[in-house]
Amino acid sequence: MPALICCLISESVMLKSKKIETGVYAQQLELFQLFEPVNTIVVQSKFTFVDLFSGIGGFRIPLEELGGICLGYSEIDKEAIKIYQKNFIKDTNNHEIYLGDITNLNHLPFEIDVIVGGVPCQPWSIAGKLQGLEDPRGKLWLDVFRLVKNSQPKAFIFENVKGLAEPRNKASLEYIINHLTASGYVIKYQVINSYDFGLPQDRDRIFIVGIRNDLDNCWGYTFPQSLNKKIKLCDVIPGVQCSNYPKKKFPPEILYPDGKIPASRGRFQKIDELNDFFTFADIRNGHTTIHSWELIETSPKEKLICQTILRNRRKKVYGPKDGNPLKFEVLQPLIPSLKLEEVNSLVDKNILRLVEDKGYEFVNSKISSGINGISKIYLPHADAIGTLTATGTKDYVATISIECEKPEIYKQKFIQEIYLKNKYKLLTAQDYARLQGFPESFKIADNETTAKHQFGNAVSVPVVYHLAKALLKIII
Structure with missing residues (x-):
């Protein structure tokens, strides 16, 4: 096994052991029943991933709980980067790479198992101007296509607003699906509500999952079923x-x-x-x-x-x-x-x-x-x-x-x-953090408005956990 990965595994084990000892975090996991019981969490690394449009780390938290090692992250929002690094980049000797602006990335500098990311959603959001792929932020999908095609991860998970799946944006969604398929992937997508995975928030988001078509059972992915756990606001x-x-x-x-x-x-x-x-x-x-x-x-x-x-x-x-x-x-x-x-x-x-x-x-x-x-x-x-x-x-x-x-x-x-x-x-x-499924130990921005902005932009942690858990059964 390469020395870099061995080192990362060792750091991951120590990090997770520290988390398990934190009572507040254990209570958070128990509350939502997102993960395996604490005493059965497997801390050995199973896969590597890259965190695109990483925000404050909504994808990273559940992927690390599933044994993933992040080899690099990409984000341009300076305030989001501060919070991401405060929570995940523990020391200056960390081997993880800051990848910078995705528009400047032609390919990833390493082999990778999974790419994840919440591609900017404003082009298809009711709150935006609904310009779709004509919006400069919508064109970031072109950078996603390039990275996927050139880096050929085993799989990926991308998230966006429900509006992308609505009839008015049918052509845009088909364009995205066709390009990802042409890069060598079996694509499935579904609109998922955070409420169905243990959060008292009515939040619909589309998730696009792709598995490289040369892998065994590449057609076998199915989206997880609702947890049927009715949590109330209180x-x-x-x-x-x-x-x-x-x-x-x-x-x-x-x-x-x-x-x-x-x-x-x-x-x-x-x-x-x-x-x-x-x-x-x-x-x-x-x-x-x-x-x-x-x-x-x-x-x-x-x-x-x-x-x-x-x-x-x-x-x-x-x-x-x-x-x-x-x-x-x-x-x-x-x-x-x-x-x-x-x-x-x-x-x-x-x-x-x-x-x-x-x-x-x-x-x-x-x-x-x-x-x-x-x-x-x-x-x-x-x-x-x-x-x-x-x-x-x-x-x-x-x-x-x-x-x-x-x-x-x-x-x-x-x-x-x-x-x-x-x-x-x-x-x-x-x-806001609790309503998005972030652990109590997560360090948030000092400015209340900034923190709310970041959590409003974030992905719901338990949803990603269950999507990724189902995906790993196929690619690992």
Whole structure:
């Protein structure tokens, strides 16, 4: 065996022994049941890997737990590199190579078993401009193709946003699959939700797995099945009350009396269930939407004015925008005996603002901004929080749970028992780490915003663990 690999194996064994002795880390593994029981972890190296677009190391953690040795990593974000090196590059004698910018790499300077990486996702993300392969970041796939073709690893795992798998990006996905196939690989891909692998986060990501077509059983890879482990938010976030309140079910016509069921209803927000979170927004409505006029003292007439603007602001008859200011002359026929001072009283309360020559609109007119710095408050017994993002969210978790039988008083109970009593906490960067499956011992950035950005960009650790575990059964 080459001396370099022997040395790396020795360092890996010492590192893993140290990890096993750390009680906090062992508890983290036990919580998610991601890995083998601690006393049966095999620390001998089984394979080598390269960490492309390495970020802060979401791929590396599970691969090392499976016995992998990282021979090199590539990243250009300076802040991410700092955190990566703080956690993984233990001394200056480390033989691991920093590969620099992938665009300057023609081939890897060593033979490798596995290449992994989270290729920049913005080109196919709803949060981006959806430019696909026309986006300079989308063109990084060309660098991936070159490295795979020239280095010929046994296998690879690449991750990207769910948008790459959606119909609008069908041509781009086919382009990627065809190029990787032409390089000599059997390709399989699947959209996987982090919730299915022990994390209370609704996070869909596409994973592309390739196995070199000259290997035995190269067609034998199958994506792992869901763990069927239902972890709730309170199981991961400390300092909040745990409860087993079931979701209440009601006929949709009770939850949506106007007959308009939001298009966003899905796996975690079924049309016949009360939400286990509350959204703060003046421009939307729903049985758990909190409006600013419900949080401060307002008269029945003022509430009627706000509801009227909410119902009519998106009607094309009042303008081409997806949310138009409404003039007093427009509101007057819609609200009996409306007086100008009644509308202006809502301006004084900072609920409405007058846009010159256009009319009145809500001050809190962006869902991302929420109200008073709050976008959503999740109840601690919620199944899953929304997808963590690099741009961050103004999401909070209630520190107590509430149960309510009647939808018409559910919102009011939340306002009285949780919001007005300040029974909620902001999600911290450390909470982000937990929601992504990073171990408690992981060293995060000192700046809270930077750390949240990095975890929002990261891959979910347990998902990679189970994908790679299934892959290793074939290539090792």
